[in-house]
Amino acid sequence: MRVLVVEDDPALAVFVQKGLMLEGYDADRCGDGETALELAAELPPDLVVLDLGLPRRDGGEVLEVLRRDWPGSLILVLSGRADLQQRIRCLDLGADDYLVKPFSFHELTARCRALLRRRERHADPMLRCAGILLNRMERTVSYQEVALELTTKEFALLEFLMLRRGACCTRAELLQHVWHNSPEAGANVVDVYITYLRKKLSAAHQEGGLWSSPIETVRGLGYRLRDLHRLPRAESSVHEPAGEPPSVPGPSGVERSETAGLESGTADQREAGAEHHG
Numbered sequence: 001m002r003v004l005v006v007e008d009d010p011a012l013a014v015f016v017q018k019g020l021m022l023e024g025y026d027a028d029r030c031g032d033g034e035t036a037l038e039l040a041a042e043l044p045p046d047l048v049v050l051d052l053g054l055p056r057r058d059g060g061e062v063l064e065v066l067r068r069d070w071p072g073s074l075i076l077v078l079s080g081r082a083d084l085q086q087r088i089r090c091l092d093l094g095a096d097d098y099l100v101k102p103f104s105f106h107e108l109t110a111r112c113r114a115l116l117r118r119r120e121r122h123a124d125p126m127l128r129c130a131g132i133l134l135n136r137m138e139r140t141v142s143y144q145e146v147a148l149e150l151t152t153k154e155f156a157l158l159e160f161l162m163l164r165r166g167a168c169c170t171r172a173e174l175l176q177h178v179w180h181n182s183p184e185a186g187a188n189v190v191d192v193y194i195t196y197l198r199k200k201l202s203a204a205h206q207e208g209g210l211w212s213s214p215i216e217t218v219r220g221l222g223y224r225l226r227d228l229h230r231l232p233r234a235e236s237s238v239h240e241p242a243g244e245p246p247s248v249p250g251p252s253g254v255e256r257s258e259t260a261g262l263e264s265g266t267a268d269q270r271e272a273g274a275e276h277h278g
């Protein structure tokens with residue numbers, strides 16, 4: 001499950017992000033409202049933990065846009081604004097929950113779990129694409145009905161490619177969303193893990209018969225999970241498996257804007273309890 005933490009206090013943002021990652025969530029973070037909306041546009045998160053007092057775009061405004069444009073994302077407001085009117089306003093705008101700072105981290109994760117559980121009762125946890133079946137709740141993967149054993153990073157990488165199936169994922173996007181721009185991740189970590197994934201998919205192919213790795217290289221840009229039902233094949237694609245039907249002519253290379261850097265707005269680092277109303 002992908003969680004986006006929108007918090008302009010860098011120490012608090014890192015604390016919440018790392019804590020959520022330890023709980024097994026794939027957590028991204030950013031420090032201002034504008035970047036939050038850009039990240040959500042790239043890949044709608046399952047859950048947004050949203051501060052209200054934010055630079056560049058107020059949290060209330062972010063909440064309205066998120067709810068309008070990504071109705072499937074859950075929103076938990078985490079704010080120092082404790083007054084009743086503010087809480088009612090946020091819930092009326094579409095927030096799914098509201099937690100007041102200072103807060104207990106255990107309560108935050110309990111509320112996250114409760115929200116996601118509630119949603120999972122109504123949502124299909126399965127991603128299906130190109131013969132791959134990925135269960136986001138049970139964290140299992142199969143390819144052509146052959147079960148795959150993936151590491152945490154391999155799973156997150158494949159999940160991201162599946163969520164964006166048919167579209168090119170740049171190395172920068174993969175570094176951000178899967179490795180969270182960790183300084184420990186080497187420059188070629190994306191390529192290395194793509195190789196791991198392709199090997200595992202190819203091994204399943206040898207067991208299962210007619211299929212090969214559906215991960216295509218988009219030359220000079222990144223990678224794409226082939227989805228014959230969604231997107232015509234781009235001319236720039238390489239890694240063409242043998243025996244495929246001819247490409248359908250169509251628009252090439254879906255270009256995506258590079259994501260703005262994290263923590264791009266940290267001007268407003270007021271203590272949570274000192275946030276102003278409105």
Ligand code: CA
Nearest residue numbers: 008051053054
């Ligand atoms: Ca704030």
